[in-house]
Amino acid sequence: MSTAFNSRRPRAVKPISQEEAAILIRKMRDERAGLDDYRERSLKLHGWICAKCGREFDQSNLHLLTVHHKDGNHKNNPRDGSNWENLCNYCHDDEHSREILGDYLSNKR
Numbered sequence: 001m002s003t004a005f006n007s008r009r010p011r012a013v014k015p016i017s018q019e020e021a022a023i024l025i026r027k028m029r030d031e032r033a034g035l036d037d038y039r040e041r042s043l044k045l046h047g048w049i050c051a052k053c054g055r056e057f058d059q060s061n062l063h064l065l066t067v068h069h070k071d072g073n074h075k076n077n078p079r080d081g082s083n084w085e086n087l088c089n090y091c092h093d094d095e096h097s098r099e100i101l102g103d104y105l106s107n108k109r
């Protein structure tokens with residue numbers, strides 16, 4: 001299981017090389033280009049609140065509120081928001097580690 005620590009980790013604070021930075025920036029930009037569209041809509045639909053822990057957000061910390069895809073498919077973005085859940089970064093991380101664990105347990109055993 002090498003997928004447990006992939007893309008959705010909090011950003012590292014240690015210094016990184018220019019090359020790494022360039023890759024990161026490109027990745028963030030790509031992600032953002034795809035993300036913002038549904039993120040905006042999900043925030044509008046579900047409000048600035050974490051669906052799990054109930055934490056509320058405002059302009060100053062809204063970037064910590066992320067959109068989770070319930071079925072895990074980032075390309076499944078129905079307009080009614082039925083596949084989206086607004087989760088704070090902590091709950092989002094938690095949600096994904098559970099999924100991975102769940103997959104692991106159901107597939108491997």
Ligand SMILES: [Zn+2]
Nearest residue numbers: 050053088091
């Ligand atoms: Zn939360």
Ligand SMILES: [Zn+2]
Nearest residue numbers: 067068069092
């Ligand atoms: Zn998610």
